[in-house]
Amino acid sequence: MPDRLYLEQFGNVHALPILHYRMEFAHLVREAFDTVKPDCIALELPQTLEQQFLRGVRRLPEISVLAYHVAAQSVFLIIEPADPLIEGARLALERQIPLHLVDIDLDSYPSHPEQLPDSYSVQRIGLEPFYREVAKLYRGIPPGEEDLRRERGMAYRLRQLSQQHERVLFICGMAHLERIRRDFDAPQAQPLTRTHREGITIFNLHPECCHEVLAEYPFLSALYETRRSPLPPEPAPGGPSLRKSFNAFELILGGKQSIPEEEALAESVQRSAHRIGPEGELPDRQKIMLRLFLEAARHYRQETGDKVHFWQKRAFFRFARNYALLSRMLLPDLFQMLAAARGCLDDNFAYAFFRLAAHSPWQKETSDIPTLRLSAAELWSATKRIRFRPREQVRAKGLSRLKMMNRKKEKRPGDWLEGFDDPYICSFPPEDLNIEEYGRNLKRIGARQLSEEASKSEPFSSSLLDGIDMRETLRNIHEGKIYVRENKRLKSGVGCVVVILDEDKEGTKYPYCMTWLGEHAQESDMAFYATPPTDNIVGPGISRCEYGGFLLSYPPRRMVDVWHDPDYRYALGKAEHLLMAALDYSLEKDVVYAAAKPPRSFLKQHAARLGKRIIYLPLGSLSPVALKKLRAFHILYGRDKRDIAKDYIW
Known part of the structure; x- marks a missing residue:
């Protein structure tokens, strides 16, 4: 202006x-x-x-x-x-x-x-x-x-x-x-x-040197350069994606052509150039920082299946702002934003953020003049270093790598699609162990919650019972009495476990509904709804999916296809469908239901008629880190894929 x-x-x-x-x-x-x-x-x-x-x-x-x-x-x-x-x-x-x-x-x-x-x-x-x-x-x-x-x-x-x-x-x-x-x-x-x-x-x-030696980080410079000239048309939604998918026609034609990573990053720059303000005006750094975060979050979700939540976004911008104020600046630099991305989300998001922030669409390794590599230490007197640490480190001493940065790629277009010719599907055993352990943990939490609800406190008379209740004693300190607590033990056990991560009210986000039977006596039967396996191909015959919700039922080998069972036709949505199936298949009186909202009163009455009881656990009371690790899972097309799956799953 x-x-x-x-x-x-x-x-x-x-x-x-x-x-x-x-x-x-x-x-x-x-x-x-x-x-x-x-x-x-x-x-x-x-x-x-x-x-x-x-x-x-x-x-x-x-x-x-x-x-x-x-x-x-x-x-x-x-x-x-x-x-x-x-x-x-x-x-x-x-x-x-x-x-x-x-x-x-x-x-x-x-x-x-x-x-x-x-x-x-x-x-x-x-x-x-x-x-x-x-x-x-x-x-x-x-x-x-x-x-x-x-x-x-x-x-x-x-x-x-x-x-x-x-x-x-x-x-x-x-x-x-x-x-x-x-x-x-x-x-x-x-x-x-x-x-x-x-x-x-x-x-x-x-x-590869642009992010180190440029005074303005490359994403910002690219936006400025794009807005110097008349803006190109804004990319349509659903353009280049970092996620590989396929459909039946692509299988016939020999597979989907791989999209270069640079094309997806350049598309993010063009989209952002349209959304940081009217053409011809001075770009606002705050809006550029927001667009960088949103585009990095989109790429992060495409590659990992993990969604960036609002509370993580708020924590990122608050952390970055405070970090900038400590250095007497109004807005953070690239190093401070990367530190905020790694601290408020994880290393994979920090890498996605860095990859986009460090991308200059026009810079190539070969040119008409010699190419020079420069480091920040050769230009600036003071430098800082930040490291991205992997979720799993290689066991060899002194070696570690970020699997996301070294993920395998197709040798030729359609190479991975040849692994989907096996009609039988199975799961990835390490993920089965994780989800079974989490289900057992939810059962313990549910049993402890019932015990606490049945416990009572009373003034000390002749017995200390299960110990002094300090909270109740301090609350009634004006009475001058000591309160003791009696813990009631839960007589019945907890049967099925239902976890609802997303209700999917519209019914379009998680259309893939499946019932899996346990392979051995230590594994539960499972019913779930998730994203389609065709949406994200990560290896030959290996698909990455994301749970919307799942049901665990033990002992195994008892569950039929719950998604086509007419007994659950009164369910409103996939979440209630799983809960009704859990009440039906549970051998114990209590069923754990973890979701963002409690079940309808109709379902509580239905449980009472079956002689069952629903233990509701608010989703916010559970660890978001643990839920995030469970949310993504892999479907393998054939047992032979279990031998190679570890090389493609990170």
């Missing part, structure tokens, strides 16, 4: 104060260009770099690196889209107006560690108050001799340009502008400086 823009004017020079490598100021350069309509643009860069610098600008949106050596040290200049100096050079080339690099070339320049305000505040308060505060900060810092030389040299060049052009747009760092303005009005001699430098080389930046 124009009210965010502020220009310092001296003579016919219109100076825009900037912070280097910040997206907000790159956008302000575009606004300044449209406002001033200059016939010349001057940049705070040395003229000795001009030839290779312009070559790198013309390569955009591919990112380039200028490199040269000074006193056995390497100097690098990153040419990235979201930098205001680069944006000024691009505008000059696109509009075909003169471009001048007015800084002087020094062999040495000291490093200045500075604690500057977050550039996001320009989005809220505008550039003028922001610049006034920064200029006030720099007035208290005495300038070095190198700074004074550069500022006098730039003032001299600007005076020359002002005599040759009507309107000069000067893009300059905030630390120098005030002194340049002062020197502009004073007589200046032509500075003694280097006019030519040998050994300047331009490289293509390796795509």
Whole structure:
């Protein structure tokens, strides 16, 4: 918006104060260009770099690196889209107006560690108050001799340009502008400086280095680059997916063609570019951060089947905000967001978040110029490292890997679909052990809940019974009595267990209904509803599904197909269907029912008529981590797949 823009004017020079490598100021350069309509643009860069610098600008949106050596040290200049100096050079080339690099070339320049305000505040308060505060900060810092030389040299060049052009747009760092303005009005001699430098080389930046060396993380730079030009059409819902699926026609035709991962990531960038604000306006970092989170959550669900819940989203943004405030910034950087993603969700989500945040759609490993790998340690004095830890570590000493990052892929399109020719399906034994143990744990919780409901407290008279009830004693401390507790033991056992993770009221989210019989005496019969096996193929003859709800009944080999049993025709939905079947098949009086909502009174009456009782456990009282581990399961098409399943299931 124009009210965010502020220009310092001296003579016919219109100076825009900037912070280097910040997206907000790159956008302000575009606004300044449209406002001033200059016939010349001057940049705070040395003229000795001009030839290779312009070559790198013309390569955009591919990112380039200028490199040269000074006193056995390497100097690098990153040419990235979201930098205001680069944006000024691009505008000059696109509009075909003169471009001048007015800084002087020094062999040495000291490093200045500075604690500057977050550039996001320009989005809220505008550039003028922001610049006034920064200029006030720099007035208290005495300038070095190198700074004074550069500022006098730039003032001299600007005076020359002002005599040759009507309107000069000067893009300059905030630390120098005030002194340049002062020197502009004073007589200046032509500075003694280097006019030519040998050994300047331009490289293509390796795509795997973008997240380390770019000042703005690649996802943000990609959004800025996409919005520089007219936006392409927004991708339709249900576009490229990271999940592989199939149907009967694909089996006939030889299988579904694999979708490159880069295509799905690029589609996320295009969709986000439409949803962070009207075209032509300054993108809001908060909206970009939200879109990055939502797109990462979508990819995370496609690959793992796990949904990102609202409370996890709220915890992520609260953690990231507080982390940023600790470093005196308004919004978090990429490292802080990754730390929040790993801490508030898990390592797999953090990797999905990182993979999208580090993706630059136009950057390729091969190019018309040599490709260079750079690390953050080669550019910045202080770096931080974050590690993604796997859920399961390899047993070999000193080795660990994230299975999600090293998952197997098809050798050729349709390769995995050849494993679905076996008509018999079975489960993955480690997952069976987990769910059986969880069912036994729910039985213990249900029995303990009944015991607590039957227990009572009374004032101490002659017996301590099962011990002093401290809670009741403190509650009635005014009576001056000690209360003791008598725990009633549950006489009957708990039979079936029903867990409802999603009621699926519309009946479309979990259409796959199945009844499984236990394979041996230690395994329960099971009925469940889940996502279709055809939705996510993870290996040859191996499908990944997600439970909506399930029923466990012990002893095994007794359950018929409950989904076609006419006795349960009065059930309203799949959840009630499973509960009615549990009441019917339970050999014990009590049935555990874990769900977000308690059962209807009709079902309680139905249980009473059968001589049964429903123990309701609120889903929120159970561990979300344990439920998350159980929610995803795998269907194997043939027992022979059990030998290879461990290589495809992570």
